Amino acid sequence: MSVEKLVEGILSGKRRELARLISLIEDEDAIASEVLSRLYKNTGHAKIIGVTGPPGSGKSTLVTRITTEYRKREQSVGIICVDPSSPFSGGALLGDRIRMQEHSLDDEVFVRSMGTRGHLGGLSRATSDAVRAVDAFGKDVILVETVGAGQSEVEVIEIAHTVIVTDVPGSGDDIQAIKAGIMEIADIFVVNKSDLPGADKKVTEINAMLDTDQKMGTWRPPVILTNGRTGEGITELVDMIEEHFAYLASSGQLEARGLRRSREELEQLMEYKLTRELLSTLRGRPEYENAIREIALRREDPYTVAERLITEFLVKCRE
Ligand SMILES: Nc1nc2c(ncn2[C@@H]2O[C@H](COP(=O)(O)OP(=O)(O)O)[C@@H](O)[C@H]2O)c(=O)[nH]1
Ligand SMILES: [Mg+2]
Structure with a gap:
């Protein structure tokens, strides 16, 4: 094509x-x-919402519910799923699949799961490019589901305007896991499975944790109780997403964020291309290969050689 x-x-x-x-x-x-x-x-028109949290906490269920709610509000929706255990990628329980089908017949909803092949760094790059593609396609809202675990998920989630972190009642260890880095990226906390015992306790725990957060800005992440099975709390959740977006816009953070992302993206691309360019001109040249040997023999040091090569390259560029 x-x-x-x-x-x-x-x-x-x-x-x-x-x-x-x-x-x-x-x-x-x-x-x-x-x-x-x-x-x-x-691009730049879509509202991008990241949903992350431990496997089984109900992310896919919530994404489906949020989609239904946005469709009621006449917004079109794109879903990008980076969770290998997700129903969208085939590991579905029957109920989830049936629920998703309601959207698969809807032309205003586009669902896509990202393959997990390749490096995770590559995956986060691929995910942000896919989100960009869906944005250009014209979807009003884009939901990105990722498993909340390592650094790569945190990176993926950086493309989102609003990050929802999901959790479930029970298992006090979760709180530790959340503290370890997911906490800082949450704009909204969701305690899903409100039908299970200990849901209110979980909400209290997260709120107590937020009370001790020194780095919090002017947005205090709300903690919302939901039931993915019945849809309870979903209207409130979508209202909160909208409120957060309005907050970003009115506080000037939306604009600042756009600038920061543009800078990061441009610099990453330049870094990559420049390095590739520089190395492809140097590799194989006798003086370059010789310098490497000299470094190995301890007659030169890599700090000085790197400095010299880059200076020479820059001088050539300015000629
Ligand atoms: N009891 C209960 N189960 C739920 C609720 N929401 C989702 N589930 C179930 O939890 C399981 C995992 O949900 P899923 O959306 O696949 O979680 P994910 O791995 O985070 O995407 C599924 O069997 C859901 O039907 C809820 O509010 N209450
Ligand atoms: Mg899932």
């Missing part, structure tokens, strides 16, 4: 072309960057 056809297809709302682009993104195909570069000006 040509770049032209993909760009036009996506901008005119063709799901097949969007699905194709996401596959190209996953394969790190060069065409994907070309298409994304063409689509960039059409």
Whole structure:
């Protein structure tokens, strides 16, 4: 499929072309960057919501429920799922699959799970590119589901405007897990499975933890009780997402965030391309290979050589 056809297809709302682009993104195909570069000006309209938390805490169920609520509010929805254990990627319980089907017939909902092949760093890059593709496609809201565990999930979640961290009643150890890094990224806490014993206790625990948080800004993350099975608390949750977005806009953080992300992305791309460019011109050159030998023989040191090579490169660039 040509770049032209993909760009036009996506901008005119063709799901097949969007699905194709996401596959190209996953394969790190060069065409994907070309298409994304063409689509960039059409992005930046979607509200991006990250949902993270331990496996089995009800993320996929909540994502489905949130989608239903946004459809009621006449917003179109995209779902990107980075949870390998997710119903969207096949590990479904029958009930979840049936619930998702209601959306699979809805043209205003696009669901896609990301393959877990490749490196996790690559996965987070691929996820943000996929979100960008869905954004250009024109979805009003994009939900990104990831398992809350390592650093890569934290990175993935950085693309979201609003981060929802899910938890369930019981298991006091969870609180420790949350403290270890997920805590700081939460804009909204959800205690799901409110039908299970200990739900109120969990809410109190999280609130107590928030009380001791020194680094908290002007937004105190609310803790919301939900029941994924009945849908209780979902209206309140979506109201809170909207409130958080309005807060970001009115506090100037939305704009600041946009600038920060643009800078990070540009600098990451330049770093990558510059390094690749520099190394491809140096590798194989006798003086370069010789310098490496000299370093190994302790007749040169890598600090000085790196400094010299970069200075030489920059001087050449300025000529
Ligand atoms: N009892 C109870 N079970 C729930 C609730 N929400 C979701 N579940 C169930 O919890 C299981 C895991 O849910 P899932 O959405 O797949 O969790 P995920 O791994 O975080 O995406 C499924 O069997 C759901 O039906 C809830 O509010 N109460
Ligand atoms: Mg899931």
